[in-house]
Amino acid sequence: MSNTAWTAPYTRTAKSLHWIMALIILDVMVMGFYMQDLPLSPEKLQLYSWHKWGGVSVMLLLLIRVSWRLTHRPPALPWMMSRLQQTVAHIGHLALYGLMVAIPLSGWMMSSAKGFQTVWFGLVPIPDLLAKDKAWGELLQTVHLSLNLTFIAILVAHVGASLKHHFIDRDDILTRMLPQGRNRTH
């Protein structure tokens, strides 16, 4: 594919943040769906704690990621993408960023409303955002689930789009984010 327009690669930091967060989010999400229907057991309580630790970590990593993103311009999208495609891609990425804050935040609020404080890795107590309130707890549970379903839908589109770029458009959108791909040094 000699006529492929090769775009600039991502920085190693941007790649690392992308993939580390992808792994954590996948773990946390699988745990979240699995743990809720378990009967009360030490394993269930442990999973809930791990899930919450992961969620808080995602929020913190996102903070670093957004700071990096704002100070390091990412490589441009290939010129052959239409304006509409580019806009949709940007909106999609923005939505993923937004949800990566909104989902842990709604979980944190739900946890507070249900009366279970979060202590990050069993070491750092995170302040409760709400007083204990059953109705709020149930409402936030619905919000947390809805946001997750939205995230999954966009995530499917995100992965689908990267595969379409790789196998159909044959551009470097996917490969430039892969860990073994070229890195930008600044």
Added chain:
Amino acid sequence: MKKLFLRLVLIAIVATVAPAAYAVEYAQIQVSKSSISFTYKQMNVAMAGKFKKFNGQLRFDPQQVTKAMASFDIDLNSIDTGAADADTEVAGKSWFNTTAFPAAHFESGSVKAVGGNRYDVAGKLSIKGQTRDIIVPTTLIEQGKVAVFEGSFTIRRGDFSIGEGAWAKFDIVANDIVVKFRFTALPGK
């Protein structure tokens, strides 16, 4: 002169009446103004709960501490852990086994004044068929005719087999349980 005389009479009256007024034996617990709660750690997260139903008797005269006694029954099914599924779980066999052991019981032994308004109440605490000696540090606050006894003590759930089987390890639910109480009592006959 007259004023001084009046003052002396007043002092005399106060001096006579005051000890009598303080020599009160508190004996009627006001359950609605009393509470038994507890705190513990779950994977280092501070958790709190309470028992909604309990009753007891006490006799306590600050002037005759050695004659003091207290006896309490706590309805273990009235536990409020803060989460409905946990309330059901702790009633079960591996926790309190409330079908076989519906109540916890405390029976005081000797009471010792340890200075100020503080007392050490020794006694026997029975939960789930097991009895342990405990010492309950108690503070007495007298507010007019009402006395408030409050304090806290720590028990180890493992000592009473509270949480057996999968729950027996203390990595998720800690061994130490802090029990806090506040009893309001009126003078009784």
